[in-house]
Amino acid sequence: xxxxxxxxxxxxxxxxxxxxxxxxxxxFAGGTNMxxxxxxxxxxxxxxxxxDDLFKLFFDGNQRFAGETxxxxxxxxxxxxxxxxxxxxxxxxxxxxxKYTFGYGVSINNGYQNTVVxxxxxxxxxxxxxxxxxxxxxxxxxxSSTPSKIFxxxxxxxxxxxxxxxxxxxxxxxxxxNLGFIRWNKQSQSFSKDxxxxxxxxxxxxxxxxxxxxxxxANTDSIVHAYTYSNLKTSYYTLTQACxxxxxxxxxxxxxxxxxxxxxxxxxxxxxxxxxxxxxxxxKKNVISLNLSYGGYSTxxxxxxxxxxxxxxxxxxxxxxxxxxxxxxxxxxxxxxCTTTAQGAFFSLKKYFL
Numbered sequence: 001x002x003x004x005x006x007x008x009x010x011x012x013x014x015x016x017x018x019x020x021x022x023x024x025x026x027x028f029a030g031g032t033n034m035x036x037x038x039x040x041x042x043x044x045x046x047x048x049x050x051x052d053d054l055f056k057l058f059f060d061g062n063q064r065f066a067g068e069t070x071x072x073x074x075x076x077x078x079x080x081x082x083x084x085x086x087x088x089x090x091x092x093x094x095x096x097x098x099k100y101t102f103g104y105g106v107s108i109n110n111g112y113q114n115t116v117v118x119x120x121x122x123x124x125x126x127x128x129x130x131x132x133x134x135x136x137x138x139x140x141x142x143x144s145s146t147p148s149k150i151f152x153x154x155x156x157x158x159x160x161x162x163x164x165x166x167x168x169x170x171x172x173x174x175x176x177x178n179l180g181f182i183r184w185n186k187q188s189q190s191f192s193k194d195x196x197x198x199x200x201x202x203x204x205x206x207x208x209x210x211x212x213x214x215x216x217x218a219n220t221d222s223i224v225h226a227y228t229y230s231n232l233k234t235s236y237y238t239l240t241q242a243c244x245x246x247x248x249x250x251x252x253x254x255x256x257x258x259x260x261x262x263x264x265x266x267x268x269x270x271x272x273x274x275x276x277x278x279x280x281x282x283x284k285k286n287v288i289s290l291n292l293s294y295g296g297y298s299t300x301x302x303x304x305x306x307x308x309x310x311x312x313x314x315x316x317x318x319x320x321x322x323x324x325x326x327x328x329x330x331x332x333x334x335x336x337x338c339t340t341t342a343q344g345a346f347f348s349l350k351k352y353f354l
Contacts, residue, residue: 001055002052002055002056002060005052005055005056006052007051007052008049008050008051008074009049009050009051009052009055010047010048010049010050010269010297011046011047011048011050011297012045012046012047012048012268012269012270012296012297013044013045013046013047013297014043014044014045014241014265015043015044015045016041016042016043016044017041017042018039018040018041018042019039019040020037020038020039020040021037021038021039022035022036022037023035023036023037024036033091033092033093034089034090034091035089035090035091035092035103036088036089037086037087037088037089037090037103037105038085038086038087038088039085039086039088039105040083040084040085040086041083041084041086041107042083043080043081043082043083043084043178043241044080044081045078045079045080045081045241045268046077046078046079046080047077047078047268047269047270047297048075048076048077048078048269049074049075049076049269050075051071051072051073051074051075053065053070053071053072054070054071054072054075056070057070057072057124062124062126062133063126065124065125065126066126066127066128066129066130067126067127067128068125068126069123069124069125070123070124070125070126071122071123072119072122072123072124072137073119073120073121073122073123074119074120075119075122076116076117076118076119076269077115077116077117078115078116078268079113079114079115079116080111080113080114080115080182080238080240080241081111081112081113081114082109082110082111082112082153082182082240083109083110083112084107084108084109084110084157085107085108086105086106086107086108086159087105087106087107088103088104088105088106088159089103089104089105090102090103090104090161091103097167098164098165098166098167099163099164099165100162100163100164100165101161101162101163101165102161102162102163103159103160103161103162104158104159104160104161105158105159106156106157106158106159107156107157107158107159107178107180108154108155108156109153109154109155109156109157109180109181109182109240110151110153110154111144111151111152111153111154111155111182111184112144112152112153113144113152114142114143114144114152114153114182114184114188114238115142115143115144116140116141116142116143116238117139117140117141117228118139118140118141119137119138119139120138120139120140121136121137121138122135122136122137122138122139123135123136123137131200132198132199132200133197133198133199134196134197134198134199135195135196135197135199136195136196136197137193137194137195138192138193138194138195139192139193139195140190140191140192141189141190141191141192141193141228141230142184142188142189142190142236142238143188143189143190143229144184144185144188145184145185145187145188145233146187151185152184152185152187152188153182153183153184153185153188153238154182154183155180155181155182155183155237155240156180156181157178157179157180157181157240157242158179158180159175159176159177159178159179160174160175160176160177161173161174161175162174162175168251169249169251170248170249170250170251171247171248171249172247172248172249173245173246173247173248173249174245174246175243175244175245175246176242176243176244176245177242177243177245178240178241178242178243179240179242179266180239180240180242181237181238181239181240182237182238182240183235183236183237184235184236184237184238185235186233186234186235187233188233188234188235188236189229189230189232189233189234190234190235190236191230191232193227195227239266239267240267241265241266241267241268241270242265242266242267243263243264243265243266244262244263244264244265244266245261245262245263246261246262246263247259247260247261247262248260254281255280255281255282256278256279256280256281257279257281258276258277258278258279259275259276259277259279259289260275260276260277261273261274261275261276261277262274262275263275263296269297270296270297271295271296271297272295273293273294273295273296274293274294274295275291275292275293275329276291276292276293277289277290277291277313278290278291278292284317285316285317285318285319286314286315286316286317287313287314287315287316288312288313288314289312289313289314289315289327290310290311290312291310291311291312291313291327291329292308292309292310292311293308293309293311293329294307294308294309296342297342309329309330309332309333309342310330310331310332311327311328311329311330311331312327312328312331313325313326313327313328314326314327321351321352321353322349322350322351322352323348323349323350323351323352324347324348324349324350325346325347325348325349325350326345326346326347326348327345327346328344328345328346329344329346330342330343330344330345
């Protein structure tokens with residue numbers, strides 16, 4: 001892994017789940033084309049940015065940096081978990097055989113946990129003879145309250161949806177979801193520090209006759225607490241990871257189609273992701289897709305021989321509204337692990353009740 005690191009690297013993961021209920025009141029707003037929906041969502045998000053030196057330091061220690069300075073600048077961590085209740089309206093109508101759908105929703109966000117660390121400038125120098133180390137960093141830390149509480153943070157977000165379906169069943173979709181914030185309660189922490197540490201090590205005069213605790217209070221827990229915690233309690237705000245999703249489904253024939261996506265997640269280290277799905281439908285219950293993708297959490301490097309990720313996807317409709325999807329967008333990551341920057345697989349289970 002060390003040989004394939006970039007000067008700046010990224011890692012990200014999202015786990016999402018939801019349950020929706022939709023209804024069409026017969027006389028809502030004077031028409032039958034208006035609908036109501038309520039949805040419960042659960043989110044977990046984490047993303048990292050880190051230098052190659054920080055990665056090597058974390059996994060291999062500072063021995064390799066003897067006589068050198070490890071660069072830790074522009075490294076960050078953002079981890080958040082929350083759920084939300086969303087309420088919304090949508091409308092369906094037709095013009096010249098084109099079907100339109102427009103919807104919007106408002107969510108109430110309930111925050112469970114959040115940790116943000118942003119190292120704006122950081123370095124670690126190790127003496128060539130290992131006699132001392134110098135650490136310097138200018139960083140920000142924000143952390144949700146540690147006591148066990150259900151409501152550690154509250155906020156809101158908005159959602160928009162727009163769709164056009166042509167007479168040939170070609171579909172254009174545009175979605176902007178989860179654009180909002182969470183305000184973490186007054187028991188939280190948010191502070192900045194500019195720290196310089198010089199550590200000379202420990203002088204041992206007789207290695208065969210060591211008495212007492214030679215390290216005194218310089219243990220790992222005390223160091224972490226001194227530089228990553230604050231006695232000051234205060235509330236703070238974080239933005240939720242909004243997502244812009246634009247897609248176009250084009251039907252080549254009854255058994256083949258192309259689905260194009262552009263996905264951008266804001267307020268995280270997620271580059272614009274472009275996905276092309278070439279789908280084959282052997283029958284009404286099965287869909288096989290060849291997926292090509294570029295961007296996302298995987299590092300974008302134009303000079304990389306395998307910068308376009310290749311994947312396969314299989315979907316099966318068991319009937320009665322039960323649909324299973326399995327696949328991977330990064331099959332070439334398993335075939336060429338030394339020249340690609342991502343590996344992964346996914347599983348999706350959907351149940352439509354109506």
